[in-house]
Amino acid sequence: MVKKRIAKILSFRYVMMAAILVVLAGGLVLLPKYEKSEGIPAEQLLSNIISLERYVSTDQISEKIISQDPSFILIDVRNEKSYNTYTLPNAINIPLKNLLDEKFEAYLNQDQFDILFFSDDNFYADQAWAICNRLEYKNLHVLKGGINKWFTTIINPQKPLENSAAKEFELYTTRKAASMFYGVVYPDQAKIKSVAKKTPRKIITVKKKKKMPTEGGC
Numbered sequence: 517m518v519k520k521r522i523a524k525i526l527s528f529r530y531v532m533m534a535a536i537l538v539v540l541a542g543g544l545v546l547l548p549k550y551e552k553s554e555g556i557p558a559e560q561l562l563s564n565i566i567s568l569e570r571y572v573s574t575d576q577i578s579e580k581i582i583s584q585d586p587s588f589i590l591i592d593v594r595n596e597k598s599y600n601t602y603t604l605p606n607a608i609n610i611p612l613k614n615l616l617d618e619k620f621e622a623y624l625n626q627d628q629f630d631i632l633f634f635s636d637d638n639f640y641a642d643q644a645w646a647i648c649n650r651l652e653y654k655n656l657h658v659l660k661g662g663i664n665k666w667f668t669t670i671i672n673p674q675k676p677l678e679n680s681a682a683k684e685f686e687l688y689t690t691r692k693a694a695s696m697f698y699g700v701v702y703p704d705q706a707k708i709k710s711v712a713k714k715t716p717r718k719i720i721t722v723k724k725k726k727k728m729p730t731e732g733g734c
Contacts, residue, residue: 570645571660572632574669575687578694581605588630589623593644594663604634604666605698612640615647627654634659634666670694 580588581604590607592599599609610620612635624631631648633641633656641658648656659666668674673691676684696702 570656570658572657573660574666575691577604577632577659578670578691582694582697588632591623591631591633591644592635593633593640594635598636602663604663607634610644612644615644624648625651625653630655630657632657632659635662637662637664671698671700 577588577590590604592603592607592609593612593615594603594609595611596609599607599611603609608623610623614620615624631653633644635641635644638658638661641662645656645658661669670691673688673695676688692702
């Protein structure tokens with residue numbers, strides 16, 4: 517029994533390390549294009565990646581969107597086609613391949629807002645986070661589970677079984693109310709004619725950091 521438990525723990529660690537290496541290999545390949553900063557040491561980056569503190573749940577971000585919390589910026593790192601098909605309210609599209617384009621630096625390298633990366637799952641969002649973390653950008657987060665998790669928890673929440681705990685029913689009620697906010701109509705609302713209003717995209721204004729004057733002279 518003990519041997520099996522140890523084997524499971526070791527197996528989990530190997531999976532975690534493999535995932536970390538994939539993220540690093542996939543994301544850091546873009547770093548040579550950026551020459552303004554050497555960034556944090558690789559050891560510190562690895563320590564940061566192992567930590568799960570960067571993840572924000574779909575319930576947390578849904579609450580922020582509904583309450584119109586102005587303290588964060590949603591950044592969709594998928595391609596433009598996916599973004600135009602469906603994205604989260606007020607999200608900005610910065611495809612992963614264009615993450616280091618100069619025109620997007622003001623959104624990423626600032627300390628006015630929390631940054632929340634998301635993709636279909638965690639994969640591309642984690643790469644975006646790793647790149648920006650390597651460059652020592654601040655207040656970086658990832659939507660845990662991405663758009664896929666968003667659909668299964670917020671847009672189409674599953675009703676708990678009859679013998680489920682009260683907390684699960686409370687969570688379901690909250691998620692159902694949230695889904696209605698985003699335009700989902702349930703059978704018991706069929707008699708009520710209503711048109712779902714699209715949440716207008718807000719314009720995020722960020723202050724550009726002033727560039728230091730170049731020293732010169734003879």
